[in-house]
Amino acid sequence: MIHPIPPGTRDILPDEMRELRALQATLVDLFEGYGYGQVATPTLEYDEVLQRGEGRSGVGAYRFFDERGELLALRSDMTIPIARLVATRFGDADPPHRFSYIGNAYRVVRPQRAQVRQFLHAGIELLGSPAPEGTAEILEILSVSLDAVGLNRAVLGLGDADLYRQLLTELGVEGEHRGRILDRLAEHNLVGLEMAVDEVEGLDAHGRETLLRLPGLRGGAEILEQARDLGGVAVERATQRLQQTYDQLVERGVAERVQLDLSLLRDLGYYTGAIVEVYDPALGHILGGGGRYDDLVGRFGRPMPAAGFGLYLERVHLAQMEEERLAREADG
Amino acid sequence: MTPTVSAPRTRSGGALKLAIPRGALWDETLDALDRIGLDTAEMRGDSRSLIFNLDGVTLVTMRPSDVPTYVESGAADLGITGKDVLLEQRGDHIVYEILDLAYGACRMVLAGRKGDESMGESERRVGGMRIATKYPHIAERYFEETGRQAEVIEVKGSVELAPLAGLADGIVDLVATGRTLEENGLEIREEIAGSTARLVANRISHKLRAAEVDDLVERLRPEKP
Numbered sequence: 001m002i003h004p005i006p007p008g009t010r011d012i013l014p015d016e017m018r019e020l021r022a023l024q025a026t027l028v029d030l031f032e033g034y035g036y037g038q039v040a041t042p043t044l045e046y047d048e049v050l051q052r053g054e055g056r057s058g059v060g061a062y063r064f065f066d067e068r069g070e071l072l073a074l075r076s077d078m079t080i081p082i083a084r085l086v087a088t089r090f091g092d093a094d095p096p097h098r099f100s101y102i103g104n105a106y107r108v109v110r111p112q113r114a115q116v117r118q119f120l121h122a123g124i125e126l127l128g129s130p131a132p133e134g135t136a137e138i139l140e141i142l143s144v145s146l147d148a149v150g151l152n153r154a155v156l157g158l159g160d161a162d163l164y165r166q167l168l169t170e171l172g173v174e175g176e177h178r179g180r181i182l183d184r185l186a187e188h189n190l191v192g193l194e195m196a197v198d199e200v201e202g203l204d205a206h207g208r209e210t211l212l213r214l215p216g217l218r219g220g221a222e223i224l225e226q227a228r229d230l231g232g233v234a235v236e237r238a239t240q241r242l243q244q245t246y247d248q249l250v251e252r253g254v255a256e257r258v259q260l261d262l263s264l265l266r267d268l269g270y271y272t273g274a275i276v277e278v279y280d281p282a283l284g285h286i287l288g289g290g291g292r293y294d295d296l297v298g299r300f301g302r303p304m305p306a307a308g309f310g311l312y313l314e315r316v317h318l319a320q321m322e323e324e325r326l327a328r329e330a331d332g
Numbered sequence: 333m334t335p336t337v338s339a340p341r342t343r344s345g346g347a348l349k350l351a352i353p354r355g356a357l358w359d360e361t362l363d364a365l366d367r368i369g370l371d372t373a374e375m376r377g378d379s380r381s382l383i384f385n386l387d388g389v390t391l392v393t394m395r396p397s398d399v400p401t402y403v404e405s406g407a408a409d410l411g412i413t414g415k416d417v418l419l420e421q422r423g424d425h426i427v428y429e430i431l432d433l434a435y436g437a438c439r440m441v442l443a444g445r446k447g448d449e450s451m452g453e454s455e456r457r458v459g460g461m462r463i464a465t466k467y468p469h470i471a472e473r474y475f476e477e478t479g480r481q482a483e484v485i486e487v488k489g490s491v492e493l494a495p496l497a498g499l500a501d502g503i504v505d506l507v508a509t510g511r512t513l514e515e516n517g518l519e520i521r522e523e524i525a526g527s528t529a530r531l532v533a534n535r536i537s538h539k540l541r542a543a544e545v546d547d548l549v550e551r552l553r554p555e556k557p
Contacts, residue, residue, distance in 0.1 A: 157539055188428040188538075191530060218542050259539060279536045284406020286536070 008109045008117035016317075020120070023317060024102050026148050027122050031100035034141050036124045039099045041081035043106075047073040052299050053080030055270060060108035062117075074106035079270070079293065079308055082125045087300035095128020095304050102313070116314075123290065123310030127297060130305040131241065135274045135292055136248035142290075142309050143254040146278070150320055154280045154287065155257055159264025160242055161271040161291060163214070166234035171207045173200055185215060186265045210235065215263040221246060223260050238262075245274055270296045276309060282322035287315050347388050348537075348544055351403055351411030353396035356508075357529050360435040361412055365391075368551040389548075400425035400532065409537035410545065415527040416440060416506050420467045428538050430545075431531035434554040440470060442522040443513055444495060444502035451501045451521070455480065464494030465504040474504070474524050492516040 005011065012020065028038055047063050050073050061076040075081050078101045086097055102122040109115035124141060126134050139156060146154040164185055168178050177200045184193040190212075197203065197211050210230045217223040224239045224246075242260060249255040266275045266289060275291035290309030297304050352361055362372040370386045375393075384391045392408055397420075399413035404425040411427070414436060418429060442463070444451050454461040460481030465471045468486045475482040485500055487493075492512060494500040504524065507513060513520065531552060538545055 155540060188430075188535065190428070190430045191432045192429065216546070218539055259542075261539060279540055281536075281540055284404070284534055284536050 006117065008115055010116075019320075020313060020317060023149060023313060023320075024122065027145055027311075028100065028102065030145055030148050031124050031141070034098070034124075036098040036100040036126075036141075039082065039085065039101055040103065041075070041078070041085055041101075043074060043104065044072050045075055045081055045084070047071040049084050050076065050080055053083055053270060053296060055299070062106055062108060075103075076107050077105050078103060078121050078123065078310060079125060079296070082308075083127075083293075083297045083306070084300055086127050086304075087297055087302040091302060096134070097127040098124070099127075100124045120313040121310045122313050123288070123308055125306065125308035127306040128304045129307070130294075131273055131292055131307070132244040132248050134305060134307045135245050136252055138290065138307050138309055139245075139249060139258070139276060140252045140254050142276070142278070143257055145311070146257075149316060151280050151287075151316070151323060153282070153323070154278060154319070155259050156254075157218070157259050157261040157264055157277040157279060158242065158245065159261045159275050159277075160238040160273060161264075161266065161275045162273060163234060163238040163262065164265065166237065167210065167214075167232065170232055170234045171203060171211070173203065181211065182265075185263075188215070188263060190215065206231070218259055218261040218263060221260065223262065227262060241273055266291060274307070278309075278311065280319040280323070282326060283315065283319045285315060286312075287319060288312050347385065347390045348410065348541065348548065349390045349392060349408045350548075351399045351408035351413075352391050352393045353399055353411075353413050353529075354393050355396055357396060357412065357414060357436045361529065364433060364435065364552060368548075397421070400427050403427045403532050403534050406534045406536060409534050409541060410548065411532050412529055413532065414438075415525075415530050416467065416470070418530060418532070419525060419527070420469050422469065426535060427532040428535055429530050430533050430538070431549050431553060433529040433531055433552060436527070436529040438506050438508040438527050440467065440504065440524040440527060441507050441520045442474075442502055442504055442524060443507075443518045443520050446517050446519045448495075450495075454501050461502060462500040463502050463504055464491050464500035466491055467504055467506070470524065471504040492518060 032038065050061055061073040063071060063073045066072050082099055082101065090097055100123065104118050105121050106118050109117050124138060126138050129137065142156060164182060168181060173181065177196065180196045181193065184196050193215065194212060197208055210232060213230060214227060217227055224243055227235050227239050246255060246258065246260065249258055264275055264277060270293045271291045272294045273292040277289040278287040280287055288309060288311035290307070292307040294305040297306055362375060365372050370389060372386065375384050382393050392402065394402065396413045396417050399411040400417065400421055402408040403411040404427050412433065451461045460483055462483045462485060463471055464485045464487050466487060468484050471484045491503045491505050494503055495518065496516060502521065506527065507520065510520065531549065533545060
């Protein structure tokens, strides 16, 4: 008899489970070694809690009513529940707080696509430590984690979540045009971006060039110089923030695997300042990401700067397999 | 294979892989590759090969509608396909649209039989028109955005047949010269969108092979008219 399971979910059998368990153990031990104690939060939260954390967001959670008529949601990431936990349970304790987690999160999928509804997420949150030190600390741990799981070729893309919001304000682009430009940037549709920028009345040639050239800048520290040449307060501030973080990463010896990337925008609504994505040359998809969310804990009544990252463990596992296969092929 | 995780493709470094559309964009795509110094003579013959290695670039050839699938997964670093394909598959595949190649110009239009009022009559009397198309997503989105109701009927073959045989009141289709419409007694009623060939990129390749990708983009960039 075949009894189906919902699309976007799957069973895990012993061989894969053994490898995933080893991967989890490596990461938990490493996080603990850096002082990030593991916490667990409920899979179910009140929908109001997730909404409060997300602000504006395109990421959908599964929602339903419980037997008392309360609106509940399956957690769609681990960061918001941890922000709630810190504000609620550590109200009197002095920051910084360091926590790690491993758990499943759930997101609604579009039908007919090979998207997953349930994914295993592992990461850390550093709450109460500002930029650039806090950012550099989590990026160093992210880098060490990737080495620890054998992904020595993995790259960290580092960008700034506030750059375009502040730039558009500086250029006086508001309303419909602003939304359209941010959407095109998020999709990385450069053809559509040029059209959206050309629709803005009263934008001078210099503003136009800045908006069109910034998303193409990605590489080493030299791109900060190239961005600064475009001028403007928003660009100056963002490049300064990135430079400070980058300098710290140089000191910590992890700058080599960092690619500065001014095209980066993440899809979650709570990011401020530095944002990061993880790539491995063996895989066509991102392995994880994170960044600063300096306003998020404040939405739960306990303002403090914070940053974190999460890795999609199933994709990390796939990347391990691909890297091992490449290494075998290279050995002949 | 699980149906739940997009199949990853091993990306070994080496030559950039470019997905090339067979069909209507084929000749102009090969012309564009010739202009940047790749010799496509081998591809223009009657070779049945699907993969060609030219001067440091690997070309993989496929239907235009498969290009976003290969590029999203990383099986190809870059690809060329029509904007019509990207519009129809919008949201289905995450690829970066990085350059308008300007050739392959055509228009997505709403067309009906010459002098025929059945679209208007269906709207008035039964609340919506019946529209046949090979582009159901574009058609549905267009009617939604213009605040009209329509029953969109997907067909796979010659869409011009549908209004002639009485399957639909009109069609949404891609038009280059308009000759096929003309020959079947159809006329354009509304223009929905323009389309040209676009260069798309895998999001990881666009970052990890930035210099090579940018170099290719600059070489392929059409001169401004």
